[in-house]
Amino acid sequence: MKSREPQYFWGNLCYANDPSFAKLLIERVWGTYAFSGKSVLDIGCGDGTYCSVFLKKGAAKAVGIDSSPAAIEQANKNLPKDGYAGVSFQCTSLDSFQSEDKYDTIWCHGVIYYVSDPELFVRKLCGLVKPGGRVFISFNKASLLSKSINLIRKILSILPHSAQKTLAMTAANLLSINSNPVEKPANVSRIYAKAMAQCEPLLHSHTLDEASRLFMANGFSVEAVFPNLDVLSYSTDFGIIFRNETDQKVEPTCK
Secondary structure (H helix, E strand, C coil), X not given: CCCCCHHHCHHHHHCCXXXXXXXXXXXXHHCCCCCCCCEEEXXXXXXXXXXXXXXXXXCCEEEEEECCHHHXXXXXXXXXXXXXXXXXXXXXXXXXXXXXXXXXXXXXXXXXXXXXXXXXXXXXXXXXXXXXXXEEEEXXXXXXXXXXXXXXXXXXXXXXXXXXXXXXXXXXXXXXXXXXXXXXXCCHHHHHHHHHHHCCCCCCCECHHHHXXXXXXXXXXXXXXECXXXXXXXXXXXXXXXXXXXXXXXXXXXX
């Protein structure tokens, strides 16, 4: 998996260790879904904010993985403050992640557009889901706006740091005219400017059909679609909940 610069993980840019944004997004996606007693894997966990929200909603276990050492360091710093025994963090990518457990729920927000091989990534992810379990994953839309934002990121990545801030803020202010206004923080332009200047350009965009086929090829069905995902995406991301339709394999008994 191609990882972002460690000091620029998305949670550090957006949340500032404030779980309100993560709680809002989780409630928007999952609604009244019962997490009580469930196990959750957060792929690309950032500073651990989502894991904390899942545990507050009753999850028995939350495991967060991220390839950014800075993200995992921050997640572990946040851990004593939250005081949850059921959460743990590992600095690893999904392709290197080793687990004997399967999970009731997998949360994967803002990750698949950075990986080198989405099909391999999805195959590994699906193998970690219990039969009947669910995956929420976000994708970058294959749209003109998404391509424009990614082009800005590519241009900013080759400019001197002194020029990045000014140009990124100008672009973010222009983009905010067309952004989704629902519950957007007042400082969203500043946040998105930092994201464009500091995060790597995306490697992949998907249509809804392309995203669905990735999981359907592994025995999953589409349960819910979120066409405009979150308050900071400028409507460039969409999300899908997939359900694992494969049956639990039972070893035959000898007679």
